[in-house]
Amino acid sequence: MSSTVAPRPPARRRRLAAEERMRQIIEAALIEFSEKGFTATRMDDIAARAGLSKGGLYAHFKSKDQIFETLLFKVLSPSFNNRKWMLDDGDTLAEVVDAFIAHTYDRVTDPDFIAALRLLITESHRAPHLVDYWRREVLDTYLKEQQTMLEHCRARGLVRHSPLTQQAELLMAPALYAAITRMIFGEEATQASLKDLRRAHAQLLMELLEPVEA
Amino acid sequence: MSSTVAPRPPARRRRLAAEERMRQIIEAALIEFSEKGFTATRMDDIAARAGLSKGGLYAHFKSKDQIFETLLFKVLSPSFNNRKWMLDDGDTLAEVVDAFIAHTYDRVTDPDFIAALRLLITESHRAPHLVDYWRREVLDTYLKEQQTMLEHCRARGLVRHSPLTQQAELLMAPALYAAITRMIFGEEATQASLKDLRRAHAQLLMELLEPVEA
Amino acid sequence: MSSTVAPRPPARRRRLAAEERMRQIIEAALIEFSEKGFTATRMDDIAARAGLSKGGLYAHFKSKDQIFETLLFKVLSPSFNNRKWMLDDGDTLAEVVDAFIAHTYDRVTDPDFIAALRLLITESHRAPHLVDYWRREVLDTYLKEQQTMLEHCRARGLVRHSPLTQQAELLMAPALYAAITRMIFGEEATQASLKDLRRAHAQLLMELLEPVEA
Amino acid sequence: MSSTVAPRPPARRRRLAAEERMRQIIEAALIEFSEKGFTATRMDDIAARAGLSKGGLYAHFKSKDQIFETLLFKVLSPSFNNRKWMLDDGDTLAEVVDAFIAHTYDRVTDPDFIAALRLLITESHRAPHLVDYWRREVLDTYLKEQQTMLEHCRARGLVRHSPLTQQAELLMAPALYAAITRMIFGEEATQASLKDLRRAHAQLLMELLEPVEA
DNA sequence: AATGAATGAGAGTTCATTCAT
DNA sequence: TATGAATGAACTCTCATTCAT
Structure with missing residues (x-):
C-alpha cells in the first residue's frame, strides 16, 4: 500500500x-x-x-x-514423552506385541529419552511441583489408558486375563531395566545383552497374554 | 553486661x-x-x-x-550388595516365590540399597574402573548363579521352562521399576502402588514358572 | 533507625x-x-x-x-634486564668508568631491579626452565659481550690487561654486594655505605684498568 | 652415701x-x-x-x-658465622692471599653458610631486631677488624694502600657474587665458573695489594 | 615427651550472576 | 542481543595449633 x-x-x-x-x-x-x-x-x-x-x-x-525448570517442563510434557503406542497396531497378538516391543526399545535407545529419564532420577527433587504434576497428569493417565486398552483387547479376545493386564507397569518393566543398565554401564557395554533381553521380553509378553486355548 | x-x-x-x-x-x-x-x-x-x-x-x-571412591568401593563390594536369595528357600513353588519376593522388596525399601543404586545411576561415571569391575565380578556372577539355580529347579520339576528361566534379569525387573519410582516420587507417594506391584509381580512369577500340568 | x-x-x-x-x-x-x-x-x-x-x-x-611464570618470564626477558652499558661511552678511561659506575648503581637503586633480583634468589626454583633459559641466552650472552668489549678497549689502549678483563663478573661484583646489602638491611640503613662503596668501586676499576705507563 | x-x-x-x-x-x-x-x-x-x-x-x-627466631639467632651469632680469617696466616702476600681465598671459598661452598645467607636475604624482615643487632654487633665489627688488620699489614709493608684497604667489603665481593650465583643456578651449574672466578679473584687481590716496588 | 586426630582460620579456585561496552 | 571482564559468595583443601590419649 x-x-x-x-x-x-x-x-x-x-x-x-x-x-x-x-x-x-x-x-x-x-x-x-x-x-x-x-x-x-x-x-x-x-x-x-x-x-x-x-x-x-x-x-x-x-x-x-x-x-532447568523450563527444560524439565518440556521434558515432562506429554508431547515429548508419550508418542503413544496403540494397542490396536495390528490384528494378531504377535503383531501387537511386536509393535509394542519395537516402540518401547526404540525409546530405550533414544538418547533424548535416556537423558530425560536420568534427569528425572537425579534431579527431580529440584522441581517437585513439576514432578507431581507429571505423575498425576501424564504418567498415571498414560497407565490408565493402557489399562483401558488392555481390557478392550481382552474383550476382543486378543489377550487373556493376567497380572500384566492388571498392572500395566509390568508390561514395560524389563525395558526400564535395560534403560537403567545403559545409564550405568554405557551404550557399548550393553549392546549385546539388550538384544537378549528384548527377545525374552517379547516372549514373556506372548506367554502371559496369549489367550488360553479352549 | x-x-x-x-x-x-x-x-x-x-x-x-x-x-x-x-x-x-x-x-x-x-x-x-x-x-x-x-x-x-x-x-x-x-x-x-x-x-x-x-x-x-x-x-x-x-x-x-x-x-567417593572408598564409598563406592564399599557399596559395590559383594558383601554389601548380595545377601543372596536362595532359590531353595522352600519346597513348593509358592514358598520359593514368596521368599524371593520378600527378599527382593525388602531391598527395594532398604534406604541403604536405594542410596547405593542412586549413587550408581547418578555418579558411576566418576569411577569407571570400579563400575567395570563390579559388573564383571559381582553382577554378572550373581546373574549366572541365579541362572544355574533356575536350571537346577527346572531339573527338580519345581519350575517350568519360560523366558524367565533364560533371562534372570526378568525375575527382578518389576522390583527395579518400583525402586526407580521411589527414587523419583519419594517413599510416601509410592507406598500404595508398591503393594499392588508386589502382588502382581508375585502372580506373574507364579504364572510363568508353574509347571504345566500333564 | x-x-x-x-x-x-x-x-x-x-x-x-x-x-x-x-x-x-x-x-x-x-x-x-x-x-x-x-x-x-x-x-x-x-x-x-x-x-x-x-x-x-x-x-x-x-x-x-x-x-608467577608470566612475571618471571617478563622479568628475565632481555628488554627488562639489559639496557646495556656501552663501554665506549666516553673517550678516556675515567669517562668510561664513570659511565659504567653510574649505570650500574642506577640499577642497584632501582626498585624494580631489586625486586627482580630478590625474586630470582628466593623463588627461581619454581621455574627452573625459565632460569636455565635466562642463564644461557641472556646472562652468559651479556657477559660475553662485555668480554668482547673489554678486549676491544684493550686493543685501543684504553685499558690494560688485568683480572677484570678476563672475568667480566669482577667488574660488577661490588655492586651486587651493595644490592644484597640493601635487600637485607633496607634502603635507609645502607644509604651511607652505598656511597662509600661506589667511590671505592670506581677507584678499584681505575687502578686495575689504567694502562701502565711506559 | x-x-x-x-x-x-x-x-x-x-x-x-x-x-x-x-x-x-x-x-x-x-x-x-x-x-x-x-x-x-x-x-x-x-x-x-x-x-x-x-x-x-x-x-x-x-x-x-x-x-624461626631461635634459628636466626643461632645463625647470626658470631660463633656460627665468623670463624675468622687471620690476615697474618702467612708471611708473604701470596700466602696471606691464598689463605684468605681458601677460607672464603670454603664458606661459599659450605651448604650451611649458603642456607644461612639465603635465609637472611629472603626472611630477614621477619626478625628486624635480630638483623639490626647482627649488623651492628657482628658484621660491622668484623669489617672493622679486617680494616684494622689491613692497616696493620700496610704498616708492616705487606700490602700497599689501595681501594681494598679502605673498603674491606671489596675484598670479598666476588665471593658473594659466586654465592649468589650458586643460590640461583644451583651447585652443579656453577662448578666450573666458580674455579675461574676464584682464580681471577686471587689475581685481583695480588695486583691490588702488592706493594709498589721502589 | 610424644602422638596424631581434631579444630578453625584462611588460602586458592570456581562459578552464577551482573554490568560496561 | 551479545560479549566477556568483574564481582562475591561458596567451595575444596591446607596448616599452625591444640588436646585427648
Whole structure:
C-alpha cells in the first residue's frame, strides 16, 4: 500500500530467532544436565554447546534454575514423552506385541529419552511441583489408558486375563531395566545383552497374554 | 553486661580410632552423596553428619574424590550388595516365590540399597574402573548363579521352562521399576502402588514358572 | 533507625582492556611477590594492588603459578634486564668508568631491579626452565659481550690487561654486594655505605684498568 | 652415701635429650626454611626431618615463629658465622692471599653458610631486631677488624694502600657474587665458573695489594 | 615427651550472576 | 542481543595449633 518498503520482517524475524535460541539452549542444557547433573554443569558448558557466550544466556533465561525448570517442563510434557503406542497396531497378538516391543526399545535407545529419564532420577527433587504434576497428569493417565486398552483387547479376545493386564507397569518393566543398565554401564557395554533381553521380553509378553486355548 | 552474641562453646572434641571415624565418614557420605549428588554435597555436609569438623575429614581421606571412591568401593563390594536369595528357600513353588519376593522388596525399601543404586545411576561415571569391575565380578556372577539355580529347579520339576528361566534379569525387573519410582516420587507417594506391584509381580512369577500340568 | 553496619558501596566496577589489566596485575605481582615471597603473597594482595577483586584475576590468569611464570618470564626477558652499558661511552678511561659506575648503581637503586633480583634468589626454583633459559641466552650472552668489549678497549689502549678483563663478573661484583646489602638491611640503613662503596668501586676499576705507563 | 641406688641419671639424661632434640629441630628448620622459605615450610616438614611428629615440636618450641627466631639467632651469632680469617696466616702476600681465598671459598661452598645467607636475604624482615643487632654487633665489627688488620699489614709493608684497604667489603665481593650465583643456578651449574672466578679473584687481590716496588 | 586426630582460620579456585561496552 | 571482564559468595583443601590419649 505504501510506496516505500516498510522494514517489517526483522521484528518478526527477531522473535523467531529468540525462540530458536531458547530451543538451542534447552537442547544444550538437556545434554549437559543429564551428563553431569545440575550442580556440576556450568553455565559456560551450556553456553558453549548452545553456541553463545555465558552472558548471552541471561538474555533468554534469568537463571540457571529457570533453564532447568523450563527444560524439565518440556521434558515432562506429554508431547515429548508419550508418542503413544496403540494397542490396536495390528490384528494378531504377535503383531501387537511386536509393535509394542519395537516402540518401547526404540525409546530405550533414544538418547533424548535416556537423558530425560536420568534427569528425572537425579534431579527431580529440584522441581517437585513439576514432578507431581507429571505423575498425576501424564504418567498415571498414560497407565490408565493402557489399562483401558488392555481390557478392550481382552474383550476382543486378543489377550487373556493376567497380572500384566492388571498392572500395566509390568508390561514395560524389563525395558526400564535395560534403560537403567545403559545409564550405568554405557551404550557399548550393553549392546549385546539388550538384544537378549528384548527377545525374552517379547516372549514373556506372548506367554502371559496369549489367550488360553479352549 | 553480657555480650549479645553468644560464642557457642567450642564443640567438644571427640577423638575416635581412625578406623571407626572412617566408617562414620563413609556412612555419612553415602547418605549425603546419594541425596544431593557428588557435586552438590559439601565437605561440610559430610563432616557435620559424621560429627567432626570439615578439616578433620582430611586426616582420614585426602580428598572428596577419595571419599567417593572408598564409598563406592564399599557399596559395590559383594558383601554389601548380595545377601543372596536362595532359590531353595522352600519346597513348593509358592514358598520359593514368596521368599524371593520378600527378599527382593525388602531391598527395594532398604534406604541403604536405594542410596547405593542412586549413587550408581547418578555418579558411576566418576569411577569407571570400579563400575567395570563390579559388573564383571559381582553382577554378572550373581546373574549366572541365579541362572544355574533356575536350571537346577527346572531339573527338580519345581519350575517350568519360560523366558524367565533364560533371562534372570526378568525375575527382578518389576522390583527395579518400583525402586526407580521411589527414587523419583519419594517413599510416601509410592507406598500404595508398591503393594499392588508386589502382588502382581508375585502372580506373574507364579504364572510363568508353574509347571504345566500333564 | 539506620543500621549500624554500613554496607560499603559495591566498589565501582572498572572494565579494562584485557591487555592493560594483565600488565597491571603483573606489575602488582612483582611488588607483592618480591616483598613477601611467592607463598606468603595472597591472591587478595595482588588483586588489591591491581585494583580488582580476587576472582577477577582468574579472568586473566588461570592460577597463581601462572601469574608467577608470566612475571618471571617478563622479568628475565632481555628488554627488562639489559639496557646495556656501552663501554665506549666516553673517550678516556675515567669517562668510561664513570659511565659504567653510574649505570650500574642506577640499577642497584632501582626498585624494580631489586625486586627482580630478590625474586630470582628466593623463588627461581619454581621455574627452573625459565632460569636455565635466562642463564644461557641472556646472562652468559651479556657477559660475553662485555668480554668482547673489554678486549676491544684493550686493543685501543684504553685499558690494560688485568683480572677484570678476563672475568667480566669482577667488574660488577661490588655492586651486587651493595644490592644484597640493601635487600637485607633496607634502603635507609645502607644509604651511607652505598656511597662509600661506589667511590671505592670506581677507584678499584681505575687502578686495575689504567694502562701502565711506559 | 645412701644405701639404695638413687635413680638420678634419667633426670640429667632427659635434659640432655631435650637439648639434643632442639638442636636437631633447629638444624632441620635451617634446611627446610632456606630451601622453601618460611611460609612454604610446614611444621610437618621440619618434624619429619627432625625425626619426630608435628605435635612433638610443640614440646620444645611454642610456635613456628619461635623456631624461626631461635634459628636466626643461632645463625647470626658470631660463633656460627665468623670463624675468622687471620690476615697474618702467612708471611708473604701470596700466602696471606691464598689463605684468605681458601677460607672464603670454603664458606661459599659450605651448604650451611649458603642456607644461612639465603635465609637472611629472603626472611630477614621477619626478625628486624635480630638483623639490626647482627649488623651492628657482628658484621660491622668484623669489617672493622679486617680494616684494622689491613692497616696493620700496610704498616708492616705487606700490602700497599689501595681501594681494598679502605673498603674491606671489596675484598670479598666476588665471593658473594659466586654465592649468589650458586643460590640461583644451583651447585652443579656453577662448578666450573666458580674455579675461574676464584682464580681471577686471587689475581685481583695480588695486583691490588702488592706493594709498589721502589 | 610424644602422638596424631581434631579444630578453625584462611588460602586458592570456581562459578552464577551482573554490568560496561 | 551479545560479549566477556568483574564481582562475591561458596567451595575444596591446607596448616599452625591444640588436646585427648
